[in-house]
Amino acid sequence: MADVLNVGVNLEAFAQAISAIQALRSSVSRVFDCLKDGMRNKETLEGREKAFIAHFQDNLHSVNRDLNELERLSNLVGKPSENHPLHNSGLLSLDPVQDKTPLYSQLLQAYKWSNKSPFHGVAGGLLNQESLLARASAQGLRARQRPNSLLPPEYVDDVISRIDRMFPEMSIHLSRPNGTSAMLLVTLGKVLKVIVVMRSLFIDRTIVKGYNENVYTEDGKLDIWSKSNYQVFQKVTDHATTALLHYQLPQMPDVVVRSFMTWLRSYIKLFQAPCQRCGKFLQDGLPPTWRDFRTLEAFHDTCRQ
Amino acid sequence: MGVTCVSQMPVAEGKSVQQTVELLTRKLEMLGAEKQGTFCVDCETYHTAASTLGSQGQPGKLMYVMHNSEYPLSCFALFENGPCLIADTNFDVLMVKLKGFFQSAKASKIETRGTRYQYCDFLVKVGTVTMGPSARGISVEVEYGPCVVASDCWSLLLEFLQNFLGTHTPGAPTVFGNRHDAVYGPADTMVQYMELFNKIRKQQQVPVAGIR
Numbered sequence: 001m002a003d004v005l006n007v008g009v010n011l012e013a014f015a016q017a018i019s020a021i022q023a024l025r026s027s028v029s030r031v032f033d034c035l036k037d038g039m040r041n042k043e044t045l046e047g048r049e050k051a052f053i054a055h056f057q058d059n060l061h062s063v064n065r066d067l068n069e070l071e072r073l074s075n076l077v078g079k080p081s082e083n084h085p086l087h088n089s090g091l092l093s094l095d096p097v098q099d100k101t102p103l104y105s106q107l108l109q110a111y112k113w114s115n116k117s118p119f120h121g122v123a124g125g126l127l128n129q130e131s132l133l134a135r136a137s138a139q140g141l142r143a144r145q146r147p148n149s150l151l152p153p154e155y156v157d158d159v160i161s162r163i164d165r166m167f168p169e170m171s172i173h174l175s176r177p178n179g180t181s182a183m184l185l186v187t188l189g190k191v192l193k194v195i196v197v198m199r200s201l202f203i204d205r206t207i208v209k210g211y212n213e214n215v216y217t218e219d220g221k222l223d224i225w226s227k228s229n230y231q232v233f234q235k236v237t238d239h240a241t242t243a244l245l246h247y248q249l250p251q252m253p254d255v256v257v258r259s260f261m262t263w264l265r266s267y268i269k270l271f272q273a274p275c276q277r278c279g280k281f282l283q284d285g286l287p288p289t290w291r292d293f294r295t296l297e298a299f300h301d302t303c304r305q
Numbered sequence: 306m307g308v309t310c311v312s313q314m315p316v317a318e319g320k321s322v323q324q325t326v327e328l329l330t331r332k333l334e335m336l337g338a339e340k341q342g343t344f345c346v347d348c349e350t351y352h353t354a355a356s357t358l359g360s361q362g363q364p365g366k367l368m369y370v371m372h373n374s375e376y377p378l379s380c381f382a383l384f385e386n387g388p389c390l391i392a393d394t395n396f397d398v399l400m401v402k403l404k405g406f407f408q409s410a411k412a413s414k415i416e417t418r419g420t421r422y423q424y425c426d427f428l429v430k431v432g433t434v435t436m437g438p439s440a441r442g443i444s445v446e447v448e449y450g451p452c453v454v455a456s457d458c459w460s461l462l463l464e465f466l467q468n469f470l471g472t473h474t475p476g477a478p479t480v481f482g483n484r485h486d487a488v489y490g491p492a493d494t495m496v497q498y499m500e501l502f503n504k505i506r507k508q509q510q511v512p513v514a515g516i517r
């Protein structure tokens with residue numbers, strides 16, 4: 001192995017370079033120590049200044065000296081060979097006992113395989129889903145487990161704008177205030193507004209507010225934290241969060257978003273649809289806030305079982 | 306603000322205005338409504354001064370200048386069937402300056418005062434309507450905050466009113482029918498109060514028991 005390494009690197013110079021780095025680091029910290037300590041006590045102010053400046057100059061000189069030394073050594077060290085496509089792991093291919101330990105070819109195969117499968121993230125999401133359903137409220141956790149930017153933003157834009165055109169009474173405004181992940185402001189008729197926080201094409205968080213409520217913070221950004229002042233929209237927010245967990249299909253995130261929006265659209269009649277079970281509008285002062293995931297029928301929260 | 310319905314509650318038989326108001330508020334408290342301070346809506350009538358009337362003898366229009374404690378910085382000026390102007394409270398000072406054009410009708414001030422109640426997303430205000438020293442009736446205002454289109458939530462409001470007022474449930478306010486899906490605004494509430502006050506003005510004064 002030793003002669004293999006010697007092909008690219010001068011080991012002795014390497015060791016010297018490392019100690020030169022150490023020397024440089026300690027001389028640099030001496031400079032800062034000197035600055036930190038400031039001027040020492042001397043009889044006169046002039047004397048104090050002179051001593052300080054001299055000390056500071058000495059320190060700077062030694063930094064300069066150590067830096068020059070390091071530069072000289074780094075030229076001697078030489079560059080590790082760069083012909084290997086996988087950088088230093090390419091050195092494995094130089095192992096003379098290739099036949100017995102085919103590490104390098106195995107490594108190449110693994111690399112190709114992981115490169116070729118853009119769906120590994122999706123598979124990961126699928127695996128995570130099982131545990132997810134058990135922990136319905138662990139929204140933050142879900143965000144961490146998901147692959148970050150699986151799909152290009154243009155694709156997300158396209159899916160959203162197609163949904164926007166699908167429902168005339170629903171307008172969707174997409175923005176990206178925090179980099180790649182999109183935020184949607186969905187306005188449903190003159191009934192409600194929904195802030196949807198996306199991660200790629202996955203919906204992370206939704207907040208439902210009234211049509212006449214403010215959805216922006218003081219600095220003009222979408223306010224994704226404060227809840228509605230009205231109990232009816234707090235209830236709908238809870239149901240929308242439940243809906244996110246219900247509509248899960250990690251292989252087809254666009255279908256999920258479309259299903260969710262279709263479900264959300266049924267709230268256009270939030271104040272107009274009586275409960276399908278008890279036939280009334282109000283129960284404990286609230287209209288039917290629940291919408292069945294399949295039939296989209298309206299129910300009071302307590303009438304849906 | 307949400308959609309609001311203002312109506313008059315007749316005084317219960319054999320009871321005074323004050324007793325009927327107490328009956329209503331007790332009913333609200335039993336429903337689970339919580340007291341949230343007080344409210345006041347007032348209205349003053351102005352008519353166009355004789356000097357500005359044309360020689361054709363056309364009758365002067367009445368203008369109503371109103372305040373609502375829900376909008377403490379605003380003053381509302383309305384004409385019957387006409388436009389509603391929403392101005393700053395300084396408007397009152399302006400009216401004094403316009404004495405030559407608009408004159409305040411004598412003893413025309415009418416107002417309603419009472420308690421605000423919050424029940425879920427509903428805001429209910431039961432008030433005693435007074436003109437001068439005498440109690441003239443009871444006003445009931447129900448606001449449903451989350452909704453902004455009157456026709457969307459009228460059935461829902463009606464169900465609430467029926468639970469609360471029983472046989473005295475009012476019909477849909479005329480302002481609801483005006484514009485199909487327009488956003489309901491504070492002016493619509495003031496128009497309803499103006500109509501309620503005008504109705505009460507024309508009614509016979511309630512028996513002596515109503516005077517507080």
Ligand SMILES: [Zn+2]
Binds near residue numbers: 283303
């Ligand atoms: Zn029900």
